Amino acid sequence: MAPTLAAVLGLSRPHPEVRSGTALPVVESEAAPPRLVVEIVWKGAPEAVAETLAEFNRAGEGTGTTELGPGSEPTDPAAFLTTIGTGGVPSQHGITGTLVRDPSGTVARPWSKTIPLSVIAGLGDDLDESNDGRSRVGAILGSRSERGIVGGTWYLGHDRDDVLLVSGLRAQMESFRGLLDQGYGDDDIPDLLAMVLEGEGAALSRSLARIERAAEDATQGEVTFVLIGTPAAEMSGGDSLASMVQRTIDDLAPSGRRLVQAVVPGGVFLDQEELAAEQLEDDIVIDELRALEDPSGEPLFRDVFPQIAISLASYC
DSSP, X not given: OHHHHHHHTTOOOSOGGGOOOOOOTTOOTTOOOOSEEEEEEEETOHHHHHHHHHHHHHHOSSOOOXXXXXXXXXXXXXXXXXXXXXXXOXXXXXXXXXXXXXXXXXXXXXXXXXXXXXXXXXXXXXXXXXXXXXXXXXXXXXXXXXXXXXXXXXXXXXXXXXXXXXOSHHHHHHHHHHHHHXXXXXXXXXXXXXXXXXXOTHHHHHHHHHHHHHHHHHHTTOEEEEEEEEOOOOOTTHHHHHHHHHHHHHTTOTTOOOXXXXXXXXXXXXXXXXXXXXXOOHHHHHHHHHTOBOXXXXXXXXXXXXXXXXXXXXXX
């Protein structure tokens, strides 16, 4: 999505070779950039988003829809949002999931203090840099791991973006109006404001209508909206399969040590120090995992290999 929004903003981003994304052919080359781009990601409600966009299409001109792939599987929120925000896939931006390892090997959430940041710039980074810090870049997020939607930390000497961690639709709407009151979209220097929302599909149309009215009033109609629906990042089988995976591996330790640090949609994090202390070789762990089956009797794992990360077929 970032390459398309860059075209909307008339922004020529440096180093295009570091990201594989390309702009959708929906932007008029002669169109003036809007004062404000509002980018909304609705997590866990792709069907509701599709229905809402269909309503907008029937209501008037200037609305288009398209179906996009996440760029990687499984659809992990932190990875997917950073893909949206940078225009690169996880192998390019480095945010591979909601949990990653920091330089010391500890499992932690991306965008926390100990985790390396995205290795390529986000759209918000490049927009701010191109306008000498005069563009306003903001994000209303449910958690810090969602920050990849705008970036904001890539350039040295960057200014402080408005990143608000807010839960609940009502509070998120109040935060949105508060940022508009601070000056988003009130001049000809384009601004970017992203929201990552989550909730019941029935609340979607009502919330979008309020966002649209507020942004239209603040920018005198010079605003572009982008709405993206993502599937929920849930494991097939949920907690029961995750518990089975963890129990299977932990049971290999005669001393009762805990060998699994975390089970996530993208794989299993194993404690390498504990594995070494138990003198467990990789082949033993691999054989146990390959023998696991999902509720349908199919192999649980698409692939198992002796690395820190282990890919899970039924979680993809």
